[in-house]
Amino acid sequence: MPVSGEIKAPPAILGKLAKLGLARRGDLVLHLPLRYEDETAVTPIADAPPGAPVQVEAEVLDVAVQFRPRRQLVARVADASGELTLRFLNFYGSQTKQLEGARDTGRKLRIFGEIRHGFLGAEMVHPRYRAVAEEEALPQSLTPVYPTTAGVSQNALRKLIGRALAEAEAQAELGELLDAPWLAGHALPEFAAAVRLLHAPPPGVPEAALQLRAHPAWRRIKFDEVLAQQLSLRRAYNARRQKGAPRLAPAGRLAQQVLAALPFGLTGAQRRVVAEIAADLAQPYPMQRLLQGDVGSGKTIVAALAACQAIEAGYQAAFMAPTEILAEQHYLKLSAWLRPLGVEVAWLSGSLKAAAKRAMQQQAASTAQLIVGTHALIQESVDFARLGLSIVDEQHRFGVAQRLELRKKGERAASLPHQLMMSATPIPRTLAMSYYADLDVSVLDELPPGRTPIRTKLVSDARRDEVIAGVRGAVAQGRQAYWVCPLIEESEKLQLQTALDTYQTLAEELDDLRIGLVHGRLKADEKAATMAAFAAGEIDVLVATTVIEVGVDVPNASLMVIEHAERFGLSQLHQLRGRVGRGAHDSVCVLLYQQPLSETARARLKIIYENTDGFEIARQDLRLRGPGEFVGSRQSGVPLLRYADLELDTDLVELAREMAERLLRDDPARAERHLKRWFGSREELLKA
Numbered sequence: 296m297p298v299s300g301e302i303k304a305p306p307a308i309l310g311k312l313a314k315l316g317l318a319r320r321g322d323l324v325l326h327l328p329l330r331y332e333d334e335t336a337v338t339p340i341a342d343a344p345p346g347a348p349v350q351v352e353a354e355v356l357d358v359a360v361q362f363r364p365r366r367q368l369v370a371r372v373a374d375a376s377g378e379l380t381l382r383f384l385n386f387y388g389s390q391t392k393q394l395e396g397a398r399d400t401g402r403k404l405r406i407f408g409e410i411r412h413g414f415l416g417a418e419m420v421h422p423r424y425r426a427v428a429e430e431e432a433l434p435q436s437l438t439p440v441y442p443t444t445a446g447v448s449q450n451a452l453r454k455l456i457g458r459a460l461a462e463a464e465a466q467a468e469l470g471e472l473l474d475a476p477w478l479a480g481h482a483l484p485e486f487a488a489a490v491r492l493l494h495a496p497p498p499g500v501p502e503a504a505l506q507l508r509a510h511p512a513w514r515r516i517k518f519d520e521v522l523a524q525q526l527s528l529r530r531a532y533n534a535r536r537q538k539g540a541p542r543l544a545p546a547g548r549l550a551q552q553v554l555a556a557l558p559f560g561l562t563g564a565q566r567r568v569v570a571e572i573a574a575d576l577a578q579p580y581p582m583q584r585l586l587q588g589d590v591g592s593g594k595t596i597v598a599a600l601a602a603c604q605a606i607e608a609g610y611q612a613a614f615m616a617p618t619e620i621l622a623e624q625h626y627l628k629l630s631a632w633l634r635p636l637g638v639e640v641a642w643l644s645g646s647l648k649a650a651a652k653r654a655m656q657q658q659a660a661s662t663a664q665l666i667v668g669t670h671a672l673i674q675e676s677v678d679f680a681r682l683g684l685s686i687v688d689e690q691h692r693f694g695v696a697q698r699l700e701l702r703k704k705g706e707r708a709a710s711l712p713h714q715l716m717m718s719a720t721p722i723p724r725t726l727a728m729s730y731y732a733d734l735d736v737s738v739l740d741e742l743p744p745g746r747t748p749i750r751t752k753l754v755s756d757a758r759r760d761e762v763i764a765g766v767r768g769a770v771a772q773g774r775q776a777y778w779v780c781p782l783i784e785e786s787e788k789l790q791l792q793t794a795l796d797t798y799q800t801l802a803e804e805l806d807d808l809r810i811g812l813v814h815g816r817l818k819a820d821e822k823a824a825t826m827a828a829f830a831a832g833e834i835d836v837l838v839a840t841t842v843i844e845v846g847v848d849v850p851n852a853s854l855m856v857i858e859h860a861e862r863f864g865l866s867q868l869h870q871l872r873g874r875v876g877r878g879a880h881d882s883v884c885v886l887l888y889q890q891p892l893s894e895t896a897r898a899r900l901k902i903i904y905e906n907t908d909g910f911e912i913a914r915q916d917l918r919l920r921g922p923g924e925f926v927g928s929r930q931s932g933v934p935l936l937r938y939a940d941l942e943l944d945t946d947l948v949e950l951a952r953e954m955a956e957r958l959l960r961d962d963p964a965r966a967e968r969h970l971k972r973w974f975g976s977r978e979e980l981l982k983a
């Protein structure tokens with residue numbers, strides 16, 4: 296049942312359709328309306344409810360182009376019940392002619408829009424209208440309104456879609472892929488019936504259920520969409536599982552020794568996750584696990600224990616972090632834990648001098664047991680001797696391609712290294728279940744004990760002086776502070792300038808304190824030196840760009856000031872805030888904002904102010920921004936859901952997940968047909 300029919304349209308139109316993601320007939324079939332308009336009835340002007348879309352039928356009384364307060368086309372129309380003014384602020388000359396023609400011939404217009412009652416009586420601004428023949432029948436069904444682009448009118452799109460549906464039907468492309476009893480059991484209609492209904496709802500279909508996408512036909516489409524996503528991701532998961540991996544016997548002595556030397560015991564959550572990972576590593580196929588844990592939940596030690604298991608089994612572990620600062624910090628920490636136990640730890644970063652780098656590469660290719668570094672780890676020239684486990688910290692900061700590279704690094708014949716990915720951007724459960732269906736997920740849902748909660752303050756920029764005084768106060772008590780510079784996403788150059796300016800100003804305002812500066816443009820060793828000085832307490836206030844966003848751990852820092860907090864993403868703010876509250880001291884995070892705040896900015900800051908739980912923040916962020924931003928660099932690999940709403944359709948995600956497992960196991964050919972229907976040629980892209 297191929298769904299590869301081409302769309303028949305002029306090349307110029309084809310190009311525009313392609314922009315909408317419409318390349319084949321099947322894509323048009325699945326290009327579903329954004330909303331519907333009800334043109335099945337005509338309402339007398341006098342009865343039209345204000346503020347709701349209605350259709351009226353009227354004659355044109357007069358037409359005029361006015362010039363005040365600005366150039367506009369104004370037509371007065373009337374039916375038996377009353378008069379109405381049509382107002383067009385943008386219009387073509389042809390429109391004026393057309394309306395004048397209707398006036399002169401007495402031809403009626405069907406006009407669709409919302410009536411407002413203004414100073415001059417009933418009025419519609421920019422209504423849709425067309426001239427109709429005497430007694431022209433009204434449409435029988437709701438009129439679909441499609442997502443479109445300039446140059447493709449709704450009418451043209453409707454025709455193309457109507458034709459695509461008819462052709463697909465004739466070619467038997469809309470055949471059912473799911474079992475009738477199962478569908479009936481879940482109150483879902485057949486696929487063909489669902490698309491037909493959504494493109495042309497017959498009279499009597501409840502309009503609200505269509506508009507709100509709650510109608511069973513919508514649920515069927517959303518189910519199918521999520522199913523396609525699940526199939527694609529689970530298939531990739533299964534394919535990787537077919538590969539072999541070194542069996543790493545559960546860690547014994549080495550891990551025990553590390554634990555014995557720690558000044559703390561593991562939390563219950565850490566113990567659970569350590570066990571999950573240990574079990575995975577002992578399997579003869581590669582682990583593909585995502586470890587999620589809020590900022591400060593203690594992921595590093597979990598990763599270190601996993602590394603112990605690989606090392607003890609005679610393999611190497613690689614630990615990759617997204618920034619030089621973070622990688623170095625991990626290197627120091629892991630070295631402190633493992634070197635005393637005789638483990639050979641190597642360091643690899645882009646900033647090493649050529650000779651040092653060569654030496655380290657040689658070490659990676661021979662005796663090193665743990666190799667820590669930045670993405671320098673995945674460069675071609677690096678060749679691991681026997682990589683058994685690769686760990687990616689803050690995995691969302693790496694692109695799909697980079698993570699794939701690391702996986703490939705240790706590939707030997709049919710064997711892959713185990714992979715542990717870690718993320719401190721908590722992913723809401725529904726999102727994890729859908730977009731991350733190609734991974735097993737472990738969650739650290741408990742913070743280590745003894746943390747003092749961070750107090751968050753929202754402070755207007757006008758009170759900056761008080762904040763400066765607060766910084767001085769904290770330092771007087773022996774604490775340290777971060778001062779995060781405003782984010783300027785559009786321009787790296789401006790970002791740098793802002794950082795320099797902020798540093799300059801603060802150095803003047805706090806001239807009795809020791810101020811440091813880190814930003815993305817510093818050389819790696821300069822950055823490292825500054826961070827080391829801050830960690831050692833030789834710097835009181837660290838002015839920083841978001842390079843400190845991830846992972847940095849300086850327990851004595853108890854105050855965080857974030858300038859122009861309204862410009863940051865919620866997860867980013869949560870991450871930044873998590874840099875404090877790491878020691879036993881009372882910690883404060885000051886979010887400085889610039890007045891006036893927009894409505895959404897206010898809503899976002901309120902979320903951060905009211906919540907300390909990263910998962911809750913992520914959930915609200917997801918609701919505010921949708922999954923696009925969230926999934927970040929995964930975007931290139933995973934199709935975004937167009938119809939399903941993760942918040943509202945959780946039940947469908949769960950159903951689709953079960954169905955995907957079942958189809959892949961029992962009927963892969965049917966799974967394949969479903970994927971073709973939804974992704975067509977694009978499926979190739981998803982195999983990453």
Ligand code: ADP
Pocket residue numbers: 559560561562565588589590591592593594595596719743744846848877
């Ligand atoms: P994250 O999950 O953000 O990467 P880290 O691994 O950096 O967190 O841990 C944050 C801090 O908590 C570190 O100083 C770490 O040594 C400490 N820590 C980790 N686990 C525990 C624990 N069970 N009890 C007390 N402190 C812990």
Ligand code: MG
Pocket residue numbers: 594595688719846
């Ligand atoms: Mg971390």
